[in-house]
Amino acid sequence: MTEILCSPKIKPEHLARKAIVYLRQSSDKQVRQNLESQRLQYEVAERIRSLGWRHVEIIDSDLGSSAGMASARRKGFERVLSSVALGEVGIVGSRDASRLSRTDKDWCRLLEVCQIFGTLIADEQQIYDLNYLDDQLVLGIKGTLSVVELKVLRQRMQAGQESKARRGEMFKRLPIGYVLDSTGKVVLHSDQRVCEAIRLVFLKFRERWTIRQTFMWFRDHDIELPANPVLGTGLVWKVPTQALVRDILLNPFYAGAYVWGRRPVETILVDGQLKKRQRAFRRAEDCRVFIRDHHEGYIDWSTYEENRQMTRRNSVNWQGDESMAAIRAGQGLLVGLLRCGHCGRKLHVRYWGARGTHARYLCKGEFDDGGQYCIGFGGASVDRRVGKELLKVISPVGVEASLHALEELNAGDAAARMALTSKLEQLEYEARKAFEQYNAVDARNRLAASELERRWNEKLEAIAETKHRLSELDEMRYALSNEEEAQIRAMGENFSAVWESDLCPTELKKMIFRTVIEEIIVRTDAAKTTLQFTIHWKGGVHTQIEMQRPRGATDCATPMEALDIVRRMAPRHGDDQIASVLNRLGYSTGKGKRWNQTRVATARRNHSIAGKKRALPDSSTVSLTEAARISGVSHRTIERLVEAGLLQREQVAPRAPWQIRRADLDAGPVRSIIERLRRTGKLVLQGGCMENQMALFQENQGDDNARHHE
Numbered sequence: 001m002t003e004i005l006c007s008p009k010i011k012p013e014h015l016a017r018k019a020i021v022y023l024r025q026s027s028d029k030q031v032r033q034n035l036e037s038q039r040l041q042y043e044v045a046e047r048i049r050s051l052g053w054r055h056v057e058i059i060d061s062d063l064g065s066s067a068g069m070a071s072a073r074r075k076g077f078e079r080v081l082s083s084v085a086l087g088e089v090g091i092v093g094s095r096d097a098s099r100l101s102r103t104d105k106d107w108c109r110l111l112e113v114c115q116i117f118g119t120l121i122a123d124e125q126q127i128y129d130l131n132y133l134d135d136q137l138v139l140g141i142k143g144t145l146s147v148v149e150l151k152v153l154r155q156r157m158q159a160g161q162e163s164k165a166r167r168g169e170m171f172k173r174l175p176i177g178y179v180l181d182s183t184g185k186v187v188l189h190s191d192q193r194v195c196e197a198i199r200l201v202f203l204k205f206r207e208r209w210t211i212r213q214t215f216m217w218f219r220d221h222d223i224e225l226p227a228n229p230v231l232g233t234g235l236v237w238k239v240p241t242q243a244l245v246r247d248i249l250l251n252p253f254y255a256g257a258y259v260w261g262r263r264p265v266e267t268i269l270v271d272g273q274l275k276k277r278q279r280a281f282r283r284a285e286d287c288r289v290f291i292r293d294h295h296e297g298y299i300d301w302s303t304y305e306e307n308r309q310m311t312r313r314n315s316v317n318w319q320g321d322e323s324m325a326a327i328r329a330g331q332g333l334l335v336g337l338l339r340c341g342h343c344g345r346k347l348h349v350r351y352w353g354a355r356g357t358h359a360r361y362l363c364k365g366e367f368d369d370g371g372q373y374c375i376g377f378g379g380a381s382v383d384r385r386v387g388k389e390l391l392k393v394i395s396p397v398g399v400e401a402s403l404h405a406l407e408e409l410n411a412g413d414a415a416a417r418m419a420l421t422s423k424l425e426q427l428e429y430e431a432r433k434a435f436e437q438y439n440a441v442d443a444r445n446r447l448a449a450s451e452l453e454r455r456w457n458e459k460l461e462a463i464a465e466t467k468h469r470l471s472e473l474d475e476m477r478y479a480l481s482n483e484e485e486a487q488i489r490a491m492g493e494n495f496s497a498v499w500e501s502d503l504c505p506t507e508l509k510k511m512i513f514r515t516v517i518e519e520i521i522v523r524t525d526a527a528k529t530t531l532q533f534t535i536h537w538k539g540g541v542h543t544q545i546e547m548q549r550p551r552g553a554t555d556c557a558t559p560m561e562a563l564d565i566v567r568r569m570a571p572r573h574g575d576d577q578i579a580s581v582l583n584r585l586g587y588s589t590g591k592g593k594r595w596n597q598t599r600v601a602t603a604r605r606n607h608s609i610a611g612k613k614r615a616l617p618d619s620s621t622v623s624l625t626e627a628a629r630i631s632g633v634s635h636r637t638i639e640r641l642v643e644a645g646l647l648q649r650e651q652v653a654p655r656a657p658w659q660i661r662r663a664d665l666d667a668g669p670v671r672s673i674i675e676r677l678r679r680t681g682k683l684v685l686q687g688g689c690m691e692n693q694m695a696l697f698q699e700n701q702g703d704d705n706a707r708h709h710e
Contacts, residue, residue: 009129010051010091014120017090019053021045022080023060024099031064038063044093048122053090077106084113091120091127097142098149107143111136165260165289175253176226176235177298186295193422194226194235195298200415201225201248202299202307209511211249211311215242221416222469224423237423250311252284255304256297261288332359333383333509334520340365341523341534343374359383361522373608375524377531378550385547386520387509389535393516417473424466431459524549558603562587562595566603568652570611575600577615577657584655624649624658627665631674637683644685646670 023041025031031038045056062076077100083089092114094100101107114121115130121139122128128135164170169184177198181187188195200223205214218225218240226235227244252259263281284290292301299307338347340363347361358380365374438452521534528549535543562582569578579595589599597613604611628635638660641647647670650659664670677683 007051007127009120009127009132013118014090015052017088018055018057019048019091019093020080020083020089021048021056021058021093022062022076022100023058023094024062024074024076025064028064041095041099044095044122044124048091048093051091051122051127077101081109081113084110084117084119087117089117089119091122093122095124096146097123097139098146101143101146103147107147111139111143162260162288168258168289168291168294170260173228175251176228176248178253178295188296188298193426196422197225197419198248198254198298200419201245202254202303203415205249205307209310209514211246212242214249215240215245218245223416223419249307250281252304254298255301256293256295257284257301257304258291258294259284259287259289332361332379333506333513334361334379334386335359335510337513337517337520339519339521340374341521341532345374347375347522349379373605375522376606381550382531382533382547385545386513386533386535389543389545390513390516393537417470420466420470420473424463424470427459427463427466431456431463434459558590558607559587563603563607563609565653565656566600566607566611567609569656570604570609572615572652572659573657574612574614575604576613578611581653581655620663621650621659621661622665624660627658627660630662631665633674633677637674637677640683640685641670641673646673646685 021041021044023038025034025037042058045058048056059076059079061079062074065074065076080089080092084092092100092110097107100110110121111130113119115136118131120127120129123142126138128139130136130139161170171180171186174180174186177189177194178186179189201214201218204217205211208214208217217223222239224237225240225244225248226237227240229236248254261282262284264279265276266279267276297304332349332351335349336346338361339345340347343363343365345363345365347363350360350362351358358378360376361379361382362376363374434452434456438449438456441449441452443449516538518536518538520536523532524530525532531547531549533545533547535545537543565582565585565587566578569581575597579597579600582595582600587595589595589603593599601611601613603609622630624635624638627638631638638647642649647660648664651657673683673685
């Protein structure tokens, strides 16, 4: 301390400027718990004052901020650098070098700025002047040791975590429904209500088929699920969010598998700065540690894989799957099951018609690259044909299905009733416990007694509400009569009539298709008149069927004459011009509607005719209107020049726009005729004025009339 107080490195110009004491701790946890470290850092300010500085500024805005690579910017450290660069700082004090920086880049920046502006650096042991080579060397070594220390500690920590994870013993927080027993082994939660709630999530997903529909069931029935609180260790019960339901369904831990490194962290460069970002969840098999059958699961591994496949199909991310395969209300029953036998792509569904409900299956083929569709056909007749094959397979089990339906109807909403019953039992226990606490308190202690009484009343109110909801479920429970039970049994015996009934929901039919069919491969012959289907049933059995290709409205309704005009005009003209020509010629679409740009484009697409929405400008040719404007004459003058054979024009179809070459307008004969017309007002096509030629300009109209009367 005496050496520091008498250091010759401190000069009057240093004391004339202010001193800065910089404080930092790496995490919020250190700020809350490592209070002794904070006290030692604040004491550095007193040491700086004892050296002779009167104005000492303490910068502690970086408490809880890491200085590691890709961490957030330290505003306090940036403030230190800017103050030094302004020449306002005589000394920068910190307890040790690791507080100032943990990266070589920040350390070198600080040393360079302090050397330029003659600022001293002080730590717990020494004062350093960057103008001395020895001090530069010592500070460089300390900075390097600080960086190495951090990397060594991090490597040791990560190696220890991975070693523990490879034994299946690394747990930050167990998923809901699991606890550690006295030996450190993962077991199911001891509370049966928690276990039943987790099993209910998987049960409802198998009934609803989508994560969102599962979440909607819990929300609509006001059924609570356990969740880990943000702070604390006890579980809280609440109506789940969709994210909570998704985490339960997609977590492989519930299938008895232990995974580690499921969502790795990567360092990326964003706007010139390094930032840490968590990557997407990996498949369980691709994680750094994957241990099957590590503990008891709520479901087996095969069920987990089926659930994962179902959620992947339901995704609307086109990059993940080529077809939108979630079960929705559309009429196409084979959505997500059809695959093209020529190119291997999944077939998409498009809806058309007046109400937009008629399904049409399409394989895009090379259409995105400017090519043609691979396969396209109407969906109604195909759905009926495949449905007949389905009825052959599932009709024998129709009676069993009807008996299962009877059980579900008689049971009512058993899942909701079971969840509410467990909740009621838990509330009754908590109410008894609250009463015991209230009964044990001294009645004279009114402050404690009133609070315990309030808690007891809250439990009693919750019990009353739960009983009321259970009574409502019992009232909604419907008892089937003997006649209704007989009707349901008859449905099972005559399943085909139920399937073809208009009352049978489309969503139910799709679920049945997905349950028994793995995939359907469809091919067409060279003439595109027949379709060949190979049905891959669940279990490995295949069925091959063949049928005539359905002929929709796009196959035959458009008149062939109109299609011929479209083919001739498409290379040079846009869809808007083609629609105008078709309307002038009196043609209509297959449904008797007027042509427009969209309908022409649809006809071209259905019949594989290349074209464009609007014609591209061509500098070498002009239309009739453009030719008259360029020449400064009327349309009739251009028409007379064409009739006389002096000007050539092209017309790909009747009533189609004219195409006149600019070079022909600039030709000598045509140019001389137009120039003479402008001088005299008369159109002379061959050797002088034609008989009965009318003047084209108003100022010559009187002379023409006089000459005509003579």
